[in-house]
Amino acid sequence: MSAPLRIRENGIDLFVRLTPKSSLDRLEGVETSADGRSHLKARVRAVPENGAANQALERLVAKTLGVPASSVSVVAGGTSRLKTVRIVGDPEALAQRVEALG
Structure with missing residues (x-):
């Protein structure tokens, strides 16, 4: 199974299904x-x-990953269950934290 994220230059995009x-x-x-x-x-x-x-x-992701809430934003899927959440920070460290959730 692949990780639910895309590495970016200044962070990651996290793919989320929200209920x-x-x-x-x-x-x-x-x-x-x-x-x-x-x-x-x-x-x-x-x-x-x-x-x-x-x-x-956004608050939940920020708290779980230990980043400021201001560095987390929904960038796609605002009215959909499937969303893309952009998290600004060290991409490698963020990716490791996300993979640990799996």
């Missing part, structure tokens, strides 16, 4: 979709209205 309105906020590991792409499963309590679930996802 809003969950009972708790958590990252649940990596899964592979039917088309063969890997993504990190995430659940947040926030509702998918006015970007609340995306903001909760």
Whole structure:
């Protein structure tokens, strides 16, 4: 299974499948979709209205990876369950932290 990320010059893009309105906020590991792409499963309590679930996802990813919340942003899939989250920082260190979640 491949890692659910793409290395960038100044960080990584993390591929996430988000489930809003969950009972708790958590990252649940990596899964592979039917088309063969890997993504990190995430659940947040926030509702998918006015970007609340995306903001909760950004905070959850920042806390889990130990980076400032300002370095995490949803850059694609704002209204979709499948999202791309950009994390600015040392790409190798971030990739290792993500792979440890799997």
